[in-house]
Amino acid sequence: MILEQPEVGTGECHQEHSVIKGFQGIIISTDDLTRLLPFYRDILGLGTQMQSEGFVVLGGGQIALGLHSQVRGKSRDPNRVIVNLNVDDCQAEYERLSGMGVEFIRKPSKEAPDLKIATFLDPDGNTLQLFEWV
Structure with a gap:
């Protein structure tokens, strides 16, 4: 798999009559x-x-993150959905979050010539990643 930094605003629909925006x-x-x-x-x-x-919407970018309280127990398969968060400095954010007790399962590493990723868990065991395009 080759990862390339997406260009903002260039996403095109691949179906002529798609209603998905x-x-x-x-x-x-x-x-x-x-x-x-x-x-x-x-x-x-x-x-x-x-x-x-029972519901909270959080934001800080173009996509909102909702937290919903309609399940029981921790995530049984935390890698089923992985949330990727863009950061300017993956190493600095890794150090900041680690210092606050966030559990990282993978330290910052280069995944492609222009991409660094660090992987961590939220308190429910869901997987999140820090993305730094370099």
């Missing part, structure tokens, strides 16, 4: 919103866009 957001379900929300809001620094009982 792009991604609106990602929802991560949890059995303990009071545990997961501080991780995404306070540690990762995503601002709260909307909050209601």
Whole structure:
């Protein structure tokens, strides 16, 4: 697999009559919103866009992240969905998050000539990655 930095705004639909315009957001379900929300809001620094009982929408970019409280237990297959977060300095963000107790399962490493990735887990065991295009 060859990874290349995507160019913003150049995504084209591959079907002539597609009604899909792009991604609106990602929802991560949890059995303990009071545990997961501080991780995404306070540690990762995503601002709260909307909050209601059992649901929170966080943002800071073009795609919103929703936390929903309709499941029980930790993720049984944390690699089924992986959330990738763009950062300017993968090593610095790795050090900052590690210092806050975030569990990294893979230190920053070069995955392609122009890409560094570090992989970590949220409190529910979901997999996230830091992406730095260099």
